[in-house]
Amino acid sequence: MQNEIQQIVKKLQLLPHPEGGFYRETYRCETVIPQSVLGYDFNAQRNVSTCIYFMLVSGNFSAFHRIKQDEIWHFYRGSALRLYMISLEGKLSKVKIGSDILNGEMPQFVVPAGYWFAAEVIAENSYSLVGCTVAPGFDFADFELGDKVILGELFPNHKEIIEKYCR
Numbered sequence: 001m002q003n004e005i006q007q008i009v010k011k012l013q014l015l016p017h018p019e020g021g022f023y024r025e026t027y028r029c030e031t032v033i034p035q036s037v038l039g040y041d042f043n044a045q046r047n048v049s050t051c052i053y054f055m056l057v058s059g060n061f062s063a064f065h066r067i068k069q070d071e072i073w074h075f076y077r078g079s080a081l082r083l084y085m086i087s088l089e090g091k092l093s094k095v096k097i098g099s100d101i102l103n104g105e106m107p108q109f110v111v112p113a114g115y116w117f118a119a120e121v122i123a124e125n126s127y128s129l130v131g132c133t134v135a136p137g138f139d140f141a142d143f144e145l146g147d148k149v150i151l152g153e154l155f156p157n158h159k160e161i162i163e164k165y166c167r
């Protein structure tokens with residue numbers, strides 16, 4: 001399995017992502033949306049859309065983070081991952097991103113803008129290779145990693161999950 005993971009990381013030229021896992025941006029639309037159209041939520045213009053490969057390996061996790069736009073997840077290969085989401089109202093939900101549709105896994109799923117979310121591979125000794133597409137396009141200025149203490153105070157009902165999936 002480690003060999004397969006290494007081969008995929010190499011073939012797809014993936015690099016470590018600050019939220020955990022590996023990624024590479026595969027698409028950045030050349031057309032730009034001016035800040036006057038985006039509004040004050042965004043600090044500058046953004047490309048219309050971007051897309052990445054994202055690979056998560058068992059035993060690691062994607063830490064709670066949020067972005068300012070909806071994020072569309074697409075499952076490609078490996079085994080299913082579980083996404084944990086905390087809505088703007090503080091409601092926790094979970095979804096499995098995978099290809100076993102008949103057992104409730106979703107090959108495609110949209111995480112709404114502003115939700116805090118984290119992810120982990122469900123199976124041991126495995127990996128999940130997915131795609132993440134956003135519009136407006138991704139910019140690290142719109143990306144915020146969750147702080148364990150602050151999130152725990154904001155959402156005391158979900159403290160356990162927050163402590164498990166923050167760094």
Ligand code: GUN
Nearest residue numbers: 025052071132133134138
């Ligand atoms: N580009 C760099 N990081 C990310 C990310 O976390 N999500 C998306 N969609 N694009 C990115």
